[in-house]
Amino acid sequence: MEHQQRALDAYVAQVAANPDTVGVVVIGSVARGTERDDSDVDVYLVVTAEAFAAATAEDRWAWIDRHGLDYPGSYIDVKLADLAYLRTAVRRADDPTRASFAGARAVFSRSEELPALVERISSLGDEVWAERIRSHVAQAHLHGGYFLRQAEEHGDPFLLQHAAVHLTLAAARAALASAHRLMPGPKYIHRLVREIPSPDGFVEAWDAVVAAPGTTTANALIAIIDDWLGRDQTRDESLSVFIRDNELAWLRGTIPAEYF
Template sequence: MHDYHKQALTNLVEELSPDPTFLAIITGGSVAQGIAKETSDVDVYLVVTDEAYEERKKDNRLSYYNNQICDYPGGYIDGKIINLRFLELAAERGSEPTRYSFTGSTAFFSRIPDLDRLLSRIPVYPESNRDKNLTDFFAQLYLYAYYFAGEAEKKNNPYLLSHSASNVVLFASRIILAHNRILFPCHKTLMTAVASAPEKPDQYVERVNELLAHPTHAKCVDLAKMILAFRDSGISFDQAVSLFVENNEWNWLEHPAPLQDR
């Protein structure tokens, strides 16, 4: 990290460590990954006691922002407040974006024994989920490319066409990442991660950009065919429909419905 990023973290320790509810400051983002630019902000996870975490959660105060302790133009601290149980669960069953967010992370300050050892268990590809994920991703690809994009054009529904094209790209890309055992970072850096994948169809990123710039049913199908030629889906279209219903329409049966469906 740049010296002024390190100084910002040192300033943060000086500001927060007198408060006994703060147990650790963990580096994140580009600073932790060693790819920070001169203008990069400093991402951190702030670990607090369980009691402090619950109080903050109750009041929706689990984010942290500070632009007063960075000694470089435009610099600021961007933090998320968690407890130790969050880290334990992230290592056990964290989502891929959560796992990815701890890439390169270390404890810059800690009152927790062996914290770095726990942190090293988080940014690991979840091998046990891989086969199921690939099957589910192919089901999404089938339905959005072959059915929903077609319905969108037939009914002149630009929202559905845009939604379908985005999901074709999302799940085609998730298939490539899973094939390469690369963590899905987030939507913001999805295509950067895909571009770095060693095994993927030729001209994939270019075809994605063409589809998103001017979405059509034919382009959605062409991208799906590209992925199906790259890797066998292992399922029929009828099986894909069943999986799609389970993951999209009946996703409230065993867990609370996702935000977009509430």
């Protein structure tokens, strides 16, 4: 909307005068054209390597700027980055970070590299999505087929809830990966499982585990996942993938699958 564009233009004029500013990348609803009348403006402020090192040494990664200056309730929600940060994000950012760059655009840049980096962060190849499905199916098999069953057998209410949450998250992440959709954060999962294409009964089975976790509801959800996305993935294969993605993440220099 016009008032958000004016706020963004004012912010760019403010920071462009600083020689440490390499670029400004607008993200979020304003970048995607889905902003509401009262939406804030979300940006990445891209700075020099020296400025980034100095700020992050003080744990200054994000802040609010221009609060109330441009329209009622307005502010610029700023996250800090440098070019090295963005290059690393292309290779191994988690889904929330990648999702934050979906539809993003550089509105100011002193670097020819910046626009291409911004575009590449939210793009994953088919082989990456296929491996994501394999990992999340493995998470569903172990959390729903083993830990949840253990929770019932031992009467462990915490493990029951923990396994159910991880099963439903894994099922949702597998479904999202099948649609090549990034996961922007847990608060979006309930809506997203209803938006992506899925087989008949998937959403109902997913909701049943959330509402009444137990082996009966878990088995029904896992059966749908197996028929849809399991691709004959055996429980032994899932065990190895689960160990690789979870217990050996420290060794491989990766992060557990639920945090991809």
